[in-house]
Amino acid sequence: MIKQNTLFLLLLLISFFCFSQSSFNIPRSTSDKIKFKLIDNLIVLPVEVNGFELSFLLDSGVSKPILFNIGNHADSLKINNAETIYLRGLGGDGSIEALRSKQNLFKVGNAINVNQDIYVVFDSTINFAPRLGIPIHGIIGYDIFKDFIVEVNYSRKFIKLHKPLAYEYKECKKCEVFDLTLHNNKPYIDANVEINSKNIPVKLLIDSGGSDALWLFEDADNGVYPVGEKYFNDYLGKGLSGSVYGKRSKVTSFSLNSFKLENVNVAFPDSTSISFARKFKERSGSISGELLKRFNIIMDYTNQKVILKKNSNFGMPFHYNKSGIVLEQDGIRIVKELDNTSIVGFPNDKDSNNTTLVFNTSYKYSLKPAFRIVELRKDSPAELAGLHLGDVVISINNKHADDLSLQEINSMFRADHGKQIKMKVDRNGVILTFRFILQNLY
Incomplete structure (x- = not known):
């Protein structure tokens, strides 16, 4: 009995030691497959942080997991054991302040780390969501790649983690x-x-x-x-x-x-x-x-x-944004939409065989994303046509911007040389229409 208890305690200590290290593990399996979204060539994964599901970029170029754009979720995420540090990345604005938080529970698919360090940035300007058109809350890279052999299938949009x-x-x-x-x-x-x-x-x-x-x-x-x-x-x-x-x-x-x-x-x-x-x-x-x-x-x-x-993408030609426009999802617009049109029949008193048709039209107001011009290349087709920074896109080539994703709009700007673009924009409450031709620059 004493030997059995000693063995049980030893196994328990080994198990605790393995899970207490700053590493990921896949319990009861040797691999795990996780679907991802490919947005503007970037891999977007669901990641649970302390039980709260968020969206992360899988970024092989970062050595530290970084959390941002969490707004009012900070209390729910239970960020604790924090110390102030400074991070530096691409860009010319210098270092940014962050909190280093220890002993966080991370879950990527079925892979779990119960002792994950994370660097939390509360600066609201560090937010990649507006440029991608979907919520992005963080970046993770090395901590996944160091613990697994990682298979990235871009054509079928999944990653597979292997022990x-x-x-x-x-x-x-x-x-x-x-x-x-x-x-x-x-x-x-x-x-x-x-x-x-x-x-x-x-x-x-x-x-x-x-x-x-x-x-x-x-x-x-x-x-x-x-x-x-x-x-x-x-x-x-x-x-x-x-x-x-x-x-x-x-x-x-x-x-x-x-x-x-x-x-x-x-x-x-x-x-x-x-x-x-x-x-x-x-x-x-x-x-x-x-x-x-x-x-x-x-x-x-x-x-x-x-x-x-x-893979099947290998032979695709390389395109770039020929318009000169960079858009950002910036807040929302209130849009008046046709709700439904119903037809109601009423018998005609003078002739019971005749019916009067009454068309009943109603409208509804919906909240739609607003796509705003935030970068405009000098002497680009869009700038020469008269578009300005801050213009909000209403439609492109007669397609309502409300019905398009940011990625779909950006793909229009990467169309072939000579393609005409017609844009309707809201400039300080005034609706304006512009036309320009996409042009190759080299």
């Missing part, structure tokens, strides 16, 4: 295996770009939290820079430390061993926005969602390798 010790690699003749360099808990891969007929080796951060295809850091000595006049200045995105601006262009080709893509979109962020990122001297830039989604990927931090296989 490393139980995972068996399958033979894959169409796959390519690459060495993975881990620096400060972030993954890097070696690739090649062709610029101005020169083949240039580059080391790139694998950044699933970026929506562009390729970012390169300008390096004139190595030939990494936009050639001639084949580029334009543009807004590139929003980082943790502010907005990022730079130049957009194309590289002749991009290669990962035998995988080769041509006429690939590239952005060259300005030096101010990436000063923190360039502290890793070997880094040449990033490979992000627009490129990553063309592969199904197996990330194996344990063995420091990544496996890529082409």
Whole structure:
């Protein structure tokens, strides 16, 4: 009896020790499959934080889980054991204040961590939801990738988490295996770009939290820079430390061993926005969602390798926003809509065989998202047509903005060269109509 009790206590202590470490585990299973949404090339996952379900970006480029845009949910999330720290990311606005909270319960699918650190940002300006059109409450990356072999299936929109010790690699003749360099808990891969007929080796951060295809850091000595006049200045995105601006262009080709893509979109962020990122001297830039989604990927931090296989997205052409407009979901609009039209028949007193038809029309008022212009590229088709910052979109090409998602609107701006765009906007209560033609700039 004493031996049995001792064994039970030993097993209990081992179990407690395993779950008390800052790591994820999948109880009673060796793997778990989780569906995700692909929004603007970004992976959006459901994540439970202390029992409260939120939406997180799966971002392989972050080493710390970050929580933001929680508003009045702070009390429900039971953020405790907190200390003040400062975080720094892309953008030129410097560091931001955050609280480091310990011993949080995280659940991603069936994977559980009962002792997760998280960095909570209460600054309301750190909010990616308006640019994506759906609620986003946080970012998680390294903490998932370090504990599992992570299969990312972009074509079928799921990730699968595998326990490393139980995972068996399958033979894959169409796959390519690459060495993975881990620096400060972030993954890097070696690739090649062709610029101005020169083949240039580059080391790139694998950044699933970026929506562009390729970012390169300008390096004139190595030939990494936009050639001639084949580029334009543009807004590139929003980082943790502010907005990022730079130049957009194309590289002749991009290669990962035998995988080769041509006429690939590239952005060259300005030096101010990436000063923190360039502290890793070997880094040449990033490979992000627009490129990553063309592969199904197996990330194996344990063995420091990544496996890529082409999927159905591989042959898709690379498009960019030709309008010059960046929209943000900014509050709501009150919209008057037709509720229903009913037909009521009344017998005609003079002739019982005749019926008078009465059309009964009613309206209802609905709350719809408001899409506002928040960035407008100088000398772009939209700016030259007369559109202004702050204009609220009413319709595009005779389609009500209320019936479209932000992603659907943005896809219209990526249409082919020569496509006409007709926009109706609300400017301080005045309804105005503008027309412009989408134009290639390189």
